[in-house]
Amino acid sequence: MRSPGVVTRIDPTKLRTDPELGLVFTIQDLQTLFGVTAKFDINEYAIVLDVPGLDRFSGKLAETETPIQLEGLPQVAPQKFSIAAIEQKVNASGSASRSTNYRGDFLAVGSAFGGSWFIRTDQPNLENPQTWNIAEAQFLRQTNSTDYFVVSQPTFWQTQGTGDYWGFTSIQQQGFVPPQPFGGGSSDPRQQLQADSIGRTISGKAEPGTLARLVQGFGDRVIAEILVDSSGIYRFENIKSQNQFLGNNYRILLYPQGRLTAQPEIQEASFSTVLGQLPAGASGLIVSGGLRRDFVGNQSFLGNFSDFQGGIAGRWGLSENLTVGLGGVYDESARALAELFWRPGKLPLQVAVSALTGNRM
Template structure:
């Protein structure tokens, strides 16, 4: 039995040796087969930055001042610093409150955002919406679109806005005219007729000599004038007195009634003509002027048709080109008072309408252009200068003048009123065709029928002035 076990063990050992030798020999003779490489790293699912953001209760500071004690934002921090702070989401209302912005909805759906140092527009549809916070603004958008450096203070656990306009001096704004309220005040009716002033001037002239000679050569002359009111207008009277001792020498020199309003004038009596007179003697008659779209300057020293046909102020336009998003401010003269401002849209064109020039306004304006609406940036400054021709009207404004009367000669036969002779008169119309061009035309009868033509031309930005008034 022992012999059988030893024989079995020997046979088993011999078979294992043969199998091993055969395997080694087969590997030696067989060609090498390349094994596929196995990646050394193992892939794992990645998480987006937004997936890491959670709701956090934080405060909001404007510089060193806390403006919102606590609000909710979506962000993430590891206990020592904010993680991916530019991706944090802050509610829109909290940004408006924190930066103290003035927001105005526009007709096109955009929001016009204003602050002491910024004027821009935001499309609310382009802002993300958080299911818990509502409309939000990423911190990166606050820094780029609004230009506000933003950081997170771990110690105060607050978002801190550091806008560049915190300590900026704001420009002044033109104060709108406050309407005068007369309701409740007692009314005092003006008298239908009044005498405001009377003046009698006396001149004494003569030669020295004996008493009889003195009395014979002495001359007493004078002039009488008086002014007053009548039916809402004013009246004026002047007479000459060549010899105070002889009332038969008194002569009427001027007598005029003048009623003026912003829209119309009426004058009766002695007056100048609105055309270049062709006849002799004074012109006495009735004249009315009707105005549309402009107000004349205050009249002093009696009726002057040329002055009453002028505009106290003329509306002009200031236009230019700028990059979209540029804030354009218009200032008057060389001060910092802002008259108007425009945020340039996609057209790249800005335009200020009805800029007042002339006697009632300024003839010098400056335009400040702030890129991207950043009032803290250095602006580009453009000048706009104007000059006004007397008689020039605003585009669309017009005036009509109608006059009829007689020529008057001083009488030598003792007639106090003088002698009235030739009929004279005319009608004319003046229109502001463009901002640069005003035309007038009419018909005049002065010894003959004549045509009246007027032209006032002053192109913007070009040193040329043309004023023509002629009878043809």
């Protein structure tokens, strides 16, 4: 039973039953269960209830986000190809004894065939097109469970080789949603193996009958609440821990006997997430293959392509605190890949390890 001043659990078998009114509360019940005192006003010939803290009640429960309904709305098909933005930068440098040199940087972004594309051209000598080269070029297509990267991109394993990597990468996600980048431009396949948020469990001990409320930061909006039962343990499950720069600081407000008018005991509950962690039961699979590119001794627009590289790796969330990954890559030679992401719940410790066999780490 909930009132503005108290939240409590009542056993109806312990209440009195009036033959005409049914279940009733005695004056003593009001005092014991709700902390409400009562007195009889002979002039009004009525019982006057004194409900404490009505003007001080706060802590509104956070409202559940209303899902967006798309049924019945007209569908507009996007264009097969579009240009969203074009930018040309020019940097002029020179002196009295040296001729002016114009260096440029050209980039463009847009959409095509259900995905997005990005290109950036480096122009060391703006007046000589033969010196221009494509610094980055990428096409990205994302579906509900799979992402596709084509052309230039970072490798998902750490490499010490020179040049950059051009190829094809496919990433499958099961049980998690990757973070959404805020900026435009090229994307990193490694970020798509990370979860935007991970469900955490917050638990503790309190006296039976205590009302435990979970609030974020120093605000008073209640995310969840639970009335502690005879076990003396409260538990809040699937509390989202963001992988971005948002804070993950929570407080538990413990109201003795469920009385919201009492001064609550405050317990801190802060935690963080290691980049690369996945929710418990989630998994990701990445497959990539391509060529190394460099411009050493070459003034061509695309550069030199050589040395095949590629790999396959999986990542599994074994628990909300532990994620492991295994795989193999070919980078000048065949190598095994192992990953470990661990954030214990009780210790201020974070572990993120990614290692290749051989003489490179």
